[in-house]
Amino acid sequence: MTVSGILPLQSIRELVDQSAIMSASKLDADQIQPASIDLRLGARAWRVRASYLPRGKRVMDRLPDVMMHEMDLTRGAVFESGCVYIAELQEFLSLPDGVSARANPKSSTGRVDVFVRLLSDFGDLFDDVREGYKGPIYVEIAPQTFSVLARTGTRLNQLRLKTGEVPKLYTADCGVDLMTGDLVGYRARRHAGIIDLDHVDGHNPRDFWEPLYQNKGQLLLDPGEFYILASQTDVVIPVTEAAEMLPIDPSVGEFRVHYAGFFDPGFGTEEAGGIGSKGVLEVRCHETPFLLEHGQTVARLVYEPLVAKPEQLYGQGGSHYQKQGLKLSKHFKPW
Template sequence: MTHSAQGGILPCQSIEDLIAQGAVTSATPFDLDQVQPASLDLRLGARAWRVRASFLPRYDRTVASRILDVAMHELDLTRGAVLEKGCVYIAELQERLALPPGISARANPKSSTGRVDCFVRLLSDNQPAFDDVQAGYHGPTYVEIAPQTFSILVRTGTRLNQLRLKTGEPPKLKTVSVGVDLTDGVAGFRARRHAGVIDMDHVDGHDPRNYWEPLIPRNGELLLDPGEFYILASKEAIEIPVLEAAEMTPIDPSVGEFRVHYAGFFDPGFGTEEANAVGSRGVLEVRSHETPFLLEDGQVVARMVYEPLTARPARLYGQNGSHYQRQGLKLSKHFQPWE
């Protein structure tokens, strides 16, 4: 079964074919687990720059030339570097693209990146839009990194974002509303503002009590304080069929004064019976804006947009083990289980 006539998202075996053809190259050999069921993890390169402002390259400008305009100092990522919260950085990525005509790409933060409130966006030359890579693009890739709540330790090879490749314009198969679960017990976590550094490559390496405060709603309601960052869970179980992929998108700001979910890709097999993961929830990364907002149990806070794959993926999400398959309310993989 194929949706390729209309366009669709490429599964893992097609991504691996592009790598074999030289359409995606890397400064170092690819990691064995770098290709996900419908996306490719991207890895930091050797250099990053602290910049005084975010920017987008114009059609006639490269990212490298714009970095020269705004760079404050350069960091050597081969030795590891702390990226301070409240600052903006641009880093080289190891992966370089030489996309065939008709193949474009879109990037998003990895789940673990969004769950520590680190805002990341892909940059490519002559592309005046974050995260989108035009069809047939030949050139380097970069990532803008803006830690919001925690300072983070990264190094060459750290994976903060991922790339989804596609043919044409995949049709939107359906859009599903996502509500928030604010039932009894611990229903979420609020980030502590003055916590330590998070090592982005250290799995299960941090005591969550030093970074998070558990939240117990009252009468199915939770008051979001302006500028605070929250981890919550979806009311509904989420299932991504094996021939589809999905992206979680924020709702219209007119519905509420908050933003949900920096990291939006859901791969085929998430929450499915085939992957032995029925009942998996979506984790919601929520930041309130300028005004306090009273969130209610079941309130719609995001949308899931489903798109077709061009072919069934050779492997499904979580089949070989995943930190987030079969998840409920869950912090990022950097933290030990809450006790």
């Protein structure tokens, strides 16, 4: 009997060896993570008038209905804030029966407020890839606050593979920390410059972010603004589990939390050297101002089993975010 669960690194490598995951170019050495595989932009992208789902058609068959112009990513291109784009990915799939997938933005993508979602041919849902899917995959890119520079090979999202109906083991509420230390968060500066998504430690954070300081454990969220905050408690992902941080439901508050939802096995664990790791929360307030208070639940982590312990845990091969506290994306120099 096939065990239901998320596939670890070694199983993803087997899928690559079996040509269930293929690519237009050789995979990067660090592209396969403990429980996911990073996806890379291909050679072309298209500015579109509106987001769409294929719904029974191929992604490219629907593109002419909304396409404005084509972009050459081999030379790099700017994705402007407030605009929507569709880009081809270098990876494509030929999943065996019983294997499906789900995508999510990478942590660094969510922390610069770039909204990305996976598209697959004939799909009725963003980010979910049906069992046994065979075909190309694409990414919708919608920068919200900052315009960004990307190119062929830039990694914006990641794919998690799974077998069967993966059970939800348990959930954990995630509260916000507004009292530890003087600095409690950052608010994005509008009308800032362009962020090069492949330039690590290459940007002055003061040009893009306004620091937020402790104010009696409260923070007034302004509609339409984007914030980086930290979780009140440490986040620990056991070595045989993975987790997804879900956007919060309206019953908790008029805001959305966390674009980048995947937490890999070993995050925050002693075995992987991550004791003391916080969850970084990407918060956008909706139509009405909202007074956020220290310890208030702002997100929920859903834990799921792996089919086996990964051969390498999160952070053991190097990571920008293991043992993190309140932290901006890897694109920025230290504050």
